[in-house]
Amino acid sequence: MRIDNRGVTPVPARAEPYRTITVIGAGSWGTALAAVARRAGREVRLWGRDPDVIDAVARQRMNPRHLPDIALPEGIVAISDLATALDGTEAVLLVTPSRTVREICAQLAPHLPQGVPVALCAKGIEAETGLLLGEVAGSLLPGHPVGALSGPTFAAETARGYPTAVTVAFPFSYADRLSPVQSPAARLAISLSSEAFRPYVSDDPVGVEIGGAVKNVIAIACGMMTGAGFAENTRAALIARGMDEMKTLAAALGGRRETVTGLSGAGDLTLTCSSRTSRNMSLGVQLGQGIPRDRCFDGRDVVVEGEINARSVNDLAARVGVDMPICEAVFRVLTQGADIGETFARLWARPIEGEPNMLDLVLDHPADPASIRGFGGHAE
Numbered sequence: 001m002r003i004d005n006r007g008v009t010p011v012p013a014r015a016e017p018y019r020t021i022t023v024i025g026a027g028s029w030g031t032a033l034a035a036v037a038r039r040a041g042r043e044v045r046l047w048g049r050d051p052d053v054i055d056a057v058a059r060q061r062m063n064p065r066h067l068p069d070i071a072l073p074e075g076i077v078a079i080s081d082l083a084t085a086l087d088g089t090e091a092v093l094l095v096t097p098s099r100t101v102r103e104i105c106a107q108l109a110p111h112l113p114q115g116v117p118v119a120l121c122a123k124g125i126e127a128e129t130g131l132l133l134g135e136v137a138g139s140l141l142p143g144h145p146v147g148a149l150s151g152p153t154f155a156a157e158t159a160r161g162y163p164t165a166v167t168v169a170f171p172f173s174y175a176d177r178l179s180p181v182q183s184p185a186a187r188l189a190i191s192l193s194s195e196a197f198r199p200y201v202s203d204d205p206v207g208v209e210i211g212g213a214v215k216n217v218i219a220i221a222c223g224m225m226t227g228a229g230f231a232e233n234t235r236a237a238l239i240a241r242g243m244d245e246m247k248t249l250a251a252a253l254g255g256r257r258e259t260v261t262g263l264s265g266a267g268d269l270t271l272t273c274s275s276r277t278s279r280n281m282s283l284g285v286q287l288g289q290g291i292p293r294d295r296c297f298d299g300r301d302v303v304v305e306g307e308i309n310a311r312s313v314n315d316l317a318a319r320v321g322v323d324m325p326i327c328e329a330v331f332r333v334l335t336q337g338a339d340i341g342e343t344f345a346r347l348w349a350r351p352i353e354g355e356p357n358m359l360d361l362v363l364d365h366p367a368d369p370a371s372i373r374g375f376g377g378h379a380e
């Protein structure tokens, strides 16, 4: 008998896929997800606001602006009219940057067929209100299940068909608990799965959202230290301690710590903090190298969610009384012009703490931040 890691023998059950999926946002991740859904056999509509992009997807099966040189599968219907894109659709993936979620939900509301689930694929927290994107969308789309799709997913890799895994999370209603295969999370997961795309099902969108939003800020921290010349030990420490910040915030907001150890937390944190393909990591590297913000990315306007979210994460942490020193350090560098070396040296010289099972233990740290090797130009 095969026993899985929960101590039970799993029996595969059949979930009914959604027939038609509408992807809102024809940027790099929206286009990649449209390719995923199409490869999984769905009828796919991709809505974007840029007529040139829509035209190129329709005629050339390419998105030259956001995913150049990647051939998209046949059959994605590219549409620039929102009502047409949503007419009769069965599920929606909302894939525009976090700052646009409120405005886009307001535009969707009059056209969404009754009860259609909406999965948020942006990674962020609303800057002005500190609300999770699920809270924003939930308030504007009453009657629609609102969830999140998130994980370690560089868009170009997913679009090229490299194996990718994500978490799909929706709150479970009473009926979903009785019959999990009929939940929007299970149905959307099965609707998107194919050889190269493997979704995992979750009922904890809060934990998933927090992982996606906070890992971007931690990636900026890792980038800053890498750019400033620190080595791998330091980055690994930031990843591990960053995980702890993510877990604590998720738990304080009603999410689960275990969710943060999954794909949308640990998985995405590892990916984003390890590669300069990440725009967040890359921004941090450039700032760590001393490049002024307006010259980063050669002056191009690039979506860097962690830069916008450093403030919202910091505010949210303060509101719920969670200590997030790494996120706070990034916030101070980005918004208060704090010096990177000095800020991170202070982080290292904080009082010595216990690991999570010994949280009450706090000891004086003997080091003077200015003498910590590797910070502020002390590395040999």
Ligand SMILES: NC(=O)C1=CN([C@@H]2O[C@H](COP(=O)(O)OP(=O)(O)OC[C@H]3O[C@@H](n4cnc5c(N)ncnc54)[C@H](OP(=O)(O)O)[C@@H]3O)[C@@H](O)[C@H]2O)C=CC1
Pocket (backbone or CB within 6 Å): 025, 026, 027, 028, 029, 030, 048, 049, 050, 053, 065, 066, 095, 096, 097, 098, 100, 103, 104, 121, 122, 123, 124, 153, 154, 155, 156, 302, 303, 305
């Ligand atoms: N790229 C990636 O690897 C991944 C990204 N994500 C998340 O997905 C979200 C989107 O990022 P990504 O696709 O990379 O970004 P891109 O910059 O590639 O694309 C952003 C898209 O959003 C559109 N857009 C921006 N503002 C508006 C608006 N007000 N109304 C309608 N459309 C708008 C842009 O349109 P236009 O082209 O006209 O400017 C563009 O199509 C982010 O939250 C990101 O964190 C998540 C996983 C992976």
Ligand SMILES: O=C(CO)COP(=O)(O)O
Pocket (backbone or CB within 6 Å): 123, 151, 152, 153, 154, 155, 216, 219, 268, 271, 272, 277, 278, 279, 280, 281, 303, 304, 305
């Ligand atoms: O979220 C991502 C990978 O999972 C993309 O990361 P960046 O936004 O930092 O490029």
